[in-house]
Amino acid sequence: MLAGLFGGRAGGFGPGRRVSAPGADSEAEIELPVEDTYAGGLRRIALQTGAGLHHLDVTIPAGVVDGQRIRLAGQGASGLGGGPRGDLYLIVRLTPHPRYRVNGRDIAVELPVAPWEAALGANVPVDAPGGRLQVQVPAGSSSGRRLRLRGRGLPNPRGIAGDLYAEVKIVIPAQPTPDERALWQRLAQASAFDPRAARAGAEGGRS
Structure with missing residues (x-):
């Protein structure tokens, strides 16, 4: 009975039946400066894969943040037996x-x-x-x-x-000019401001 259900050409796994499966999804990190993440737009990126260096034109959404994933449909691993390719997810990393x-x-x-x-x-x-x-x-x-x-x-x-x-x-x-230095000296003589006393007072008020 089981052989009738799963065997032969009518079955999904028997000889003569072509098996297909979608490809696996992949992930890769890309580094972007904050100016690119702010403006977004089309960017060409280079990814190192098992087949070598692979170039892709990617639309970067404006406002992407560090750690956000960008999905590229059909850019992942190849499918089995003519199955569709998986997706590629680009993980954004902001460059310092x-x-x-x-x-x-x-x-x-x-x-x-x-x-x-x-x-x-x-x-x-x-x-x-x-x-x-x-x-x-x-x-x-x-x-x-x-x-x-x-x-x-x-x-x-x-x-x-x-x-x-x-x-x-x-x-x-x-390197202040002589006139600038004279102005600083006049300010030092005219002012009673003590930045250290002002800071101590502010810290005491917060305690």
Whole structure:
């Protein structure tokens, strides 16, 4: 009875019957700079496979984040007996960047400002993956202050975009001119401000 069900040409596994099966899915990691993940678009990538170096044109969705998978249908392993190929999943890895630090969809960038800009307030430019932006530095800003630019991080096609955080860093001239040095000396004589006392007071208030 079993032989009648599974044997011969009518059976799925008997002689003369061609067996087909879909190919296995594959995974590979690709490294992308944050500028590419921000803008998205068509990119040509090179993958090392058992058959050698393989080039693919891949559409990178705008706003992909580290660890996200991009599915390439029919680019996986070959099928058996004419079966369809499997899929290839590209796992995105963000390359380290000299200026940007990425956390999910949020991006942090250092914002160099002059001492007078930090003291008096100023509207200064900041470089972002999507282009240069203007950020308002409030008067009295110290180094380390984070200024949030809502929605200026990595875009999100299915929801809310990340934020850009500009972190204030006060930079002084390495070699001040004689006039600049004279101004610093006048400020030192005129000001009673003690940054160490102010910091101690702030830390005491948080305890």
